[in-house]
């Protein structure tokens with residue numbers, strides 16, 4: 001299934017891997033709708049990519065998700081990039097600080113799939129986002145690890161339940177996106193240099209490289225229940 005003439009919806013499409021997916025999909029001739037919380041970020045994305053539709057919504061708000069998808073007549077492919085890194089050790093602070101990780105990546109994905117799947121034809125697809133933390137957990141980020149594992153497992157389980165709609169996931173490793181500006185600020189470049197020495201490929205992935213995996217999963221009608229890792233082999237070291 002080629003993407004020309006198809007409608008691709010990217011939830012979390014205003015920056016980073018989602019924005020690159022939207023850009024590659026428009027280049028391939030798809031009609032693209034991007035969703036995210038910030039109107040400012042959506043506007044900036046619309047300025048960068050001409051011809052994208054934008055819808056503001058928070059993936060963790062079930063009513064907002066259903067309202068956003070009610071505005072969309074038909075969908076061929078959905079990519080869910082929305083999700084955040086939530087740190088903290090399990091015995092520290094309150095449980096409340098950890099809930100957003102699960103609310104957005106697991107329940108948010110569930111809300112999107114329930115709203116979108118009835119509009120997706122056979123052979124269309126949903127792509128979820130897991131991450132390196134599934135296979136390579138680090139101290140102080142247990143909930144992010146659990147949330148990315150849940151997204152990856154959701155793709156396997158729903159590939160059967162939603163068939164013939166295809167359901168896959170990408171599992172990015174360290175990827176140079178605006179997410180890290182928010183988390184690391186001025187320390188970003190130093191942290192990137194340090195982590196690059198530990199990755200077998202010797203470099204971080206770009207947002208475009210991760211997005212190319214999403215486009216591949218959307219475009220290949222033989223693939224479902226698959227998780228593609230764009231981590232440069234980092235999960236093995």
Ligand SMILES: NC(=O)c1ccc[n+]([C@@H]2O[C@H](COP(=O)([O-])OP(=O)(O)OC[C@H]3O[C@@H](n4cnc5c(N)ncnc54)[C@H](OP(=O)(O)O)[C@@H]3O)[C@@H](O)[C@H]2O)c1
Nearest residue numbers: 012014015016017036037038058059082083131175177179
């Ligand atoms: N970059 C990495 O190294 C890396 C590694 C492993 C996994 N990942 C995962 O890959 C995905 C994309 O990463 P990225 O680095 O491209 O992230 P990013 O630069 O932070 O972009 C995230 C996008 O999702 C939107 N978003 C976030 N929370 C949302 C919510 N609750 N509802 C709706 N939209 C939401 C953001 O817009 P608004 O803020 O306006 O909502 C933005 O468009 C994320 O799930 C991330 O956790 C990234």
